[in-house]
Amino acid sequence: MKYVNKLALAALIGSSAALASGTAMALDGATLYKTKTCIACHGAEAKAPVLPSYPKLAGQNAAYALQQMKDIKSGARSNGQTAAMKPVMHLVTDDEMAAIADWLSTLK
Amino acid sequence: MKVVLKSALVVAMALSVGGVALAADKKPAMPAWKMQGDELEIAMSLKGDAKEGRDIYEVCAACHLPEGWGLSDGTFPQLAGQHHNVLVKQLADIRAQNRDNPTMYPFALPSQIGGPQAVADVVEYIATLPMTPENGVGPGTDLALGEQLYKDNCVRCHGANGEGNNEKYFPRIHGQHFEYIKRQFREIRDGKRRNANPDMVKQVKGFSDRDLEAVSDYTSRIKPPADRLGPPGWQNPDFQ
Numbered sequence: 001m002k003y004v005n006k007l008a009l010a011a012l013i014g015s016s017a018a019l020a021s022g023t024a025m026a027l028d029g030a031t032l033y034k035t036k037t038c039i040a041c042h043g044a045e046a047k048a049p050v051l052p053s054y055p056k057l058a059g060q061n062a063a064y065a066l067q068q069m070k071d072i073k074s075g076a077r078s079n080g081q082t083a084a085m086k087p088v089m090h091l092v093t094d095d096e097m098a099a100i101a102d103w104l105s106t107l108k
Numbered sequence: 109m110k111v112v113l114k115s116a117l118v119v120a121m122a123l124s125v126g127g128v129a130l131a132a133d134k135k136p137a138m139p140a141w142k143m144q145g146d147e148l149e150i151a152m153s154l155k156g157d158a159k160e161g162r163d164i165y166e167v168c169a170a171c172h173l174p175e176g177w178g179l180s181d182g183t184f185p186q187l188a189g190q191h192h193n194v195l196v197k198q199l200a201d202i203r204a205q206n207r208d209n210p211t212m213y214p215f216a217l218p219s220q221i222g223g224p225q226a227v228a229d230v231v232e233y234i235a236t237l238p239m240t241p242e243n244g245v246g247p248g249t250d251l252a253l254g255e256q257l258y259k260d261n262c263v264r265c266h267g268a269n270g271e272g273n274n275e276k277y278f279p280r281i282h283g284q285h286f287e288y289i290k291r292q293f294r295e296i297r298d299g300k301r302r303n304a305n306p307d308m309v310k311q312v313k314g315f316s317d318r319d320l321e322a323v324s325d326y327t328s329r330i331k332p333p334a335d336r337l338g339p340p341g342w343q344n345p346d347f348q
Contacts, residue, residue, distance in 0.1 A: 040170035041214065050214040084210040088171075088183060 027095055029103020036091050038100065041084065046104055054081065058107035066101035070094070148200040151224035152193065156232025162346050164230040167220055171212075174347035175338070176237040180244035182287025188237035189283060189336055191274035195231045198303075207303040238338030244285035246325025250318065254326025257319055261311055262327070270330040277305075282330035283337075290324040 033039055033046070041050050046057035057065065071077035073089035092100070165176075168187070172178050176188035187195065201207040203216040214220060221227060262281075266272050270282030281289060295301040297312045297320065315323070 034170075037171050040167075050220060054214075081210070084213070087211050091183065 027099040029099040029101075032092070032096050032100050033103060036096065036100070037088055046107055057104045060101075060104050062098075062101040062105035065104050066098055069097040069101065073097075148196065148224075151196050151200065151227040154225055154228035156225075156228035156230075156235075158229070158232045158236050160226070161229035161231070161233025164221060164226050165233050166347075167215055168230065168234075169347060171215075174344040175240070175342060176234055176344075177240040177243075178285060178288070180240075180242065180285055182244055182285040182289075182291065185288045186240055186243060186284055187234050188338075189239035189332060190234070190280055191272055191277075192231055192235060193274050193277050194272065194279045195234060196227060197277050199227055199231075201303040207301060237344065238342065239283050239332050239336050241337040241340050243283050243328060244287060245328045246286040246290070246321065248325060248329070250322035251326050251329070253319070254322035254324070257315075257323040258326050262323065265305075265308070266327075269332075270327055271332075280332075281327050283332040284328060286324055286328035289327055290321060293320050293324055 033042075038046075041054055042057050043049050046060075049056060068077065069089070069092070072082045072085050073092070075086070078086070168176075171184045172187050173184075176186065178184040178186040198207065199216055199221070202209050202212055203218075203221075205213070221230065262270075265276070265278045266281050267278075270280065272278040272280040292301065293312070293315075296304040296308055297315055299309065312320075
């Protein structure tokens with residue numbers, strides 16, 4: 001009986017781990033950075049922007065990066081070069097922006 | 109003597125560099141619909157190399173996708189199937205800032221794409237791509253109006269089937285994503301797309317928002333010839 005319980009527990013843990021990793025995979029910042037076209041302008045590993053005047057994002061503070069993304073998406077920030085970025089911001093949700101911001105902050 | 113020659117050379121080089129910078133500063137205002145200078149004419153006349161073009165296309169693929177199909181929500185247009193002359197002209201116009209597109213602008217620069225030969229090459233590569241069989245379409249609620257408007261206003265240039273005309277720089281519009289067609293149409297009607305053909309601006313001046321939506325929807329539903337379409341879900345093997 002104990003054995004069965006353990007098995008059940010293991011299965012439960014296993015499935016919730018799979019679920020958690022499934023969620024993590026769906027919101028993988030590195031993947032989103034590519035599929036949501038961030039990479040086109042900000043460059044591979046967020047270090048080599050397409051124009052020298054575009055920001056390098058690697059290592060940026062996550063809260064700051066997220067706020068800029070949200071503000072550019074909403075139009076609250078519309079200065080500088082935001083005209084280039086605004087037209088693609090409908091491609092990302094708040095959760096996706098947060099995942100991208102977290103990933104950016106881990107880059108050296 | 110050698111030293112003198114060398115410094116003369118340096119001065120000459122500096123002068124020529126200055127000359128180039130000056131010429132760039134004094135770039136004359138380009139007429140909106142006309143071709144954008146020598147570079148474009150050269151690109152038009154060059155024979156493209158699709159194999160070279162594949163490597164150049166990698167830059168484009170980040171947004172227009174490896175298949176050249178763009179996004180069905182219209183964020184990025186489908187490039188596959190588009191006429192050679194249309195692609196060269198639009199690329200050159202964005203590069204010359206004769207068509208405002210801040211998102212794409214950096215990718216049209218020589219530093220990203222290259223000179224006229226590279227433009228010819230990348231366009232040659234795009235010509236190898238089949239079109240999407242599943243482009244984005246509109247709500248489908250006003251198609252009778254859209255069809256009538258299309259017949260009365262669009263056929264003369266874009267053709268009965270939306271096929272456009274390479275020689276005249278009229279784009280292929282069938283199979284394009286609805287939201288993209290609508291956005292461009294609106295910008296052309298409202299005078300915001302500076303490289304628009306003035307004949308079209310005049311033609312659609314009286315279009316209401318409903319007209320614009322209806323005709324864009326109808327156009328997005330015209331099927332390109334079957335031999336131009338790729339299979340659903342096709343992935344470009346060149347980028348696998």
